[in-house]
Amino acid sequence: MSRPQSEAEYLARLVPASVSATSSRRTVLKGALGAGAALGGAGLLAACGGSSSGGTDATAGASGSAAATGGEVTFGSNASDEIPKKVVQALADAFKASTGTTMKVNTQDHNTFQENINNYLQGKPDDVYTWFAGYRMRFFASKGLAGDVSDVWKNLTGFTDGFKSASTGDDGKQYFVPSSYYPWAVFYRKSVWAEKGYQVPKTLDELKTLGAQMQKDKLVPIAFGDKDGWPAMGTFDLLNMRINGYQFHIDLMAHKVAWDDAKVQKVFSTWAELLPLHQSDPLGRTWQEAAQAVQNKKAGMYVLGLFVTQEMTANLDDVDFFTFPEIDSTIGSDALDAPIDGFMKAAKPKDDARANALLTWLGSKEAGTVLTKTDPTTLVASSEVDTSGYTALQKKSAELVGSAKNIAQFLDRDTRPDFASTVMIPAIQEFLKNPKDVQGLCKSIEGQAKTIFTS
Amino acid sequence: MxxxxxxxxxxxxxxxxxxxxxxxxxxxxxxxxxxxxxxxxxxxxxxxxxxxxxxxxxxxxxxxxxxxVLSFASWDGIGGISTIKWVGFENYKNIATNYPPFWPAIRHNVLWLVVLFFLATPLGMFFAVILDKNIRFSRFYQTPIYLPVVLSLALIGFIWQLQYSRDFGLINAILQFLGLQEPDEAIDWFGDPDIAIWAALAASAWRHAGYIMLLYLAGLKGVDPSLREAASVDGANEVKTFFSIVFPVLRPINIIVVVITVIESLRAFDLVWIINRGRTGLELISALVTTNVVGEASRIGFGSALATIMLAISLVFITIYLATIFKEEEQ
Known part of the structure; x- marks a missing residue:
């Protein structure tokens, strides 16, 4: 089982086949057109933006200038699965309806898109394409393979500062327009907790006490699976941000701090204290199997992304979550991993004005509405979008991320991919095998990090 | 191209x-x-x-x-050849001293070769000899033994995951059903690094034995029956007939079997890649090459150095093989 690579992909898995089968193309279209009509089209938004800043008129896009209406703009999409594909099609239809410009979609298989991204961006990429926030975005921006969209951002009104900083490259310019996201948290079944009278832990000590109680109650306190190598990174991220704070996470990911720093060792040693509360033998277990332990009421809680609920669709109403408890009161618990998916622009788009127009539109309330209407389980990034149709879980997820002071992406999205996959996955798995030698482990990570980050 | x-x-x-x-x-x-x-x-x-x-x-x-050439470079695959930085033997030094998965990978590759060579291949030959006896339903037995060869390795990896899953796998379920295992003591077949390699080798041998069986069976069918008759007239028993008459006669097939075994064990990759991307206990050089080269920000130089090491190991076997062949040809 592969990890859902985009939020749309993992959300697509949440939709039961029966639901997705009934949402025909026509209803999608109707919804999209309805949304467009209700808002008076993107022209309204763009007009607002255009009037605020004279310099952006040329790129404001849909403000009615001849350059940006009609014609076509190419869109490289990794949305190869059914539901994400529908979302992209609905976006294309709505964009055409409101601006008259055709969004020509080139869909590639999701994994192929990702593995070929180097070649894709160095070749002739589409003007606008799907990608992820974080280092994965900043890396290509710093290599000159992504287009500056700072002008587009002058017209975007629906994003919090958290989203803006997640869209900003190393040079302070924006290179990314967010679309959707999902938070990482601690998930549990309400019925189990109500039956045993468990309370949501606010601190690490409370978490440990709760874990001990669960063990007495013959429950595995924390379900755990790391066969795929990445799920445990989520636990590492949360522990690191609770112990050392968000800025340390960012510095560590950029290798501005050494991996054998005492602060990193503290993350691992704290984790080692918690490991007895985790489900044993995680290295042979996929996250889906671990989620089954929670679903079958054998485990009390599970640290994972919102996509964990796709393994619990039968009891979705019974699923709840809380943010990972505070460890250091001076650090608090207002940072979390919430990977963001969105769109980027080619470094040299064939049609810059239309590419900007499309990106402006994709960041608009209208596009966000199309997204939520087409895929009712999406957490939409724009705060302007009407989210009254959200499920309780979606609402709570949105509130959690909205109240977060800092949003990290994820270990493998915030650092160099070569470091994450060739060093961190084996290192964390080694730690789970042998949690005792934290010092040796950190030294080994740092030794490898040095060679990679200096290359 | x-x-x-x-x-x-x-x-x-x-x-x-x-x-x-x-x-x-x-x-x-x-x-x-x-x-x-x-x-x-x-x-x-x-x-x-x-x-x-x-x-x-x-x-x-x-x-x-x-x-x-690239194994002496540091390059992320972005930009032209001018962006390549030459680092000498740095990659090799790092692989040997600063890359924990490397030495386990070497051990596993050797173990893979040894197990296929001394267990799976003889097993396949044994199956072939048995099936060659014209016992009843031999075609019926033949099919399941050969079946894994027809299946893609991706599918084989998937099948064995179902068997080996710690919580939901068939093997642990059977052990627990028979009362040989408590649920909390379930064996973590693919997660425990000491067990994973053997679990994967069992899956690999399962397929390899079928492959060898088919090759060998084809060879056995081609052995002149008069040779066996002559042997039995001379009073040789089955075992003696096989080792003294049939086995030497099948020399061309034997060579093919040896070559295939070596090739299969050196290119062992698909199975471990499907199981867990060649991590925790299933490190193989080929999997490490892939991890480092394929993907978003590739370590082209580092991966190439690993590939070069694999090439060197392969060359050792190829040289031994060719030397043996040429020597025999001369005689």
Whole structure:
């Protein structure tokens, strides 16, 4: 089982086949057109933006200038699965309806898109394409393979500062327009907790006490699976941000701090204290199997992304979550991993004005509405979008991320991919095998990090 | 990459020296050193040498050389050749001293070879010998043994995951059903690094034995029955007949079996990649190469160095093999 690579992909898995089968193309279209009509089209938004800043008129896009209406703009999409594909099609239809410009979609298989991204961006990429926030975005921006969209951002009104900083490259310019996201948290079944009278832990000590109680109650306190190598990174991220704070996470990911720093060792040693509360033998277990332990009421809680609920669709109403408890009161618990998916622009788009127009539109309330209407389980990034149709879980997820002071992406999205996959996955798995030698482990990570980050 | 027909060297019949009249090779003096080929023969020979040579150069030799060259570089695959930084033996040094998965990978590759060679291959040959006995329902037995060879390795990996899953796998379920195992003591087949390699080897041997069985069975069917009759008239028992008569007669097949076993164990990759991307206990050089080279921000130089090491190991076996073959040819 592969990890859902985009939020749309993992959300697509949440939709039961029966639901997705009934949402025909026509209803999608109707919804999209309805949304467009209700808002008076993107022209309204763009007009607002255009009037605020004279310099952006040329790129404001849909403000009615001849350059940006009609014609076509190419869109490289990794949305190869059914539901994400529908979302992209609905976006294309709505964009055409409101601006008259055709969004020509080139869909590639999701994994192929990702593995070929180097070649894709160095070749002739589409003007606008799907990608992820974080280092994965900043890396290509710093290599000159992504287009500056700072002008587009002058017209975007629906994003919090958290989203803006997640869209900003190393040079302070924006290179990314967010679309959707999902938070990482601690998930549990309400019925189990109500039956045993468990309370949501606010601190690490409370978490440990709760874990001990669960063990007495013959429950595995924390379900755990790391066969795929990445799920445990989520636990590492949360522990690191609770112990050392968000800025340390960012510095560590950029290798501005050494991996054998005492602060990193503290993350691992704290984790080692918690490991007895985790489900044993995680290295042979996929996250889906671990989620089954929670679903079958054998485990009390599970640290994972919102996509964990796709393994619990039968009891979705019974699923709840809380943010990972505070460890250091001076650090608090207002940072979390919430990977963001969105769109980027080619470094040299064939049609810059239309590419900007499309990106402006994709960041608009209208596009966000199309997204939520087409895929009712999406957490939409724009705060302007009407989210009254959200499920309780979606609402709570949105509130959690909205109240977060800092949003990290994820270990493998915030650092160099070569470091994450060739060093961190084996290192964390080694730690789970042998949690005792934290010092040796950190030294080994740092030794490898040095060679990679200096290359 | 264009390897179209137009790129291939074609010999114009008109320019080829005419063979002397009546100079077909039939008419050439027997045992003579000079063999004259007709124009057509020359074209055929020339094409048959040049085309494979060209393809080998383009697809095998040049990439191999490129890998060796790149193994001295540090490059993320972005930008032109000018962005390549040359670092000497840095990659090799890092692999040996600063890359924890490397030495386990070497051990696993060797173990893979040893197990396939001494367990799976003899097992496959044994199956073939048994099935060659014309026992009843031999076709019925043959099918399940050969079946895994037909299945893709991706599918095999998936099948074995279902067997080996710690919480939901068939093997642990059976053990627990038989009361041999408590649920909390379930064996973590693919997660425990000491067990994972054996679990994967069992899956690999399962497939390899079927492959060898089929090859060997085909060979056994071709053994002249009169040889066996003669042996049994001379009073040799089954075992003796096999080792003294049949096995030596099957020398060409034996060589193929050895070569295939070595190749299979060196290129063992698909299975571990499907299981867990060649991590925790299933490290193989080939999987490490893939992890480092394929993907978003690739470590081209580092991965190439790993590939070069794999090439060197392969060359050892290939050299031994070729040396043996040539030696025997001379005799």
């Amino acid at each position: 264009t390897v179209g027909g137009s790129d291939l060297p074609v010999v114009n019949p008109a320019t080829v020296a005419k063979a002397p009249a009546g100079g077909s090779h039939k008419g050439a003096p027997r045992g003579g050193r000079v063999r004259r080929l007709t124009g057509n023969d020359r074209i055929v020979v020339f094409t048959m040498v040049i085309v494979p040579l060209f393809l080998t150069m383009v697809f095998v030799v040049l990439p191999a050389i490129a890998s060796v």
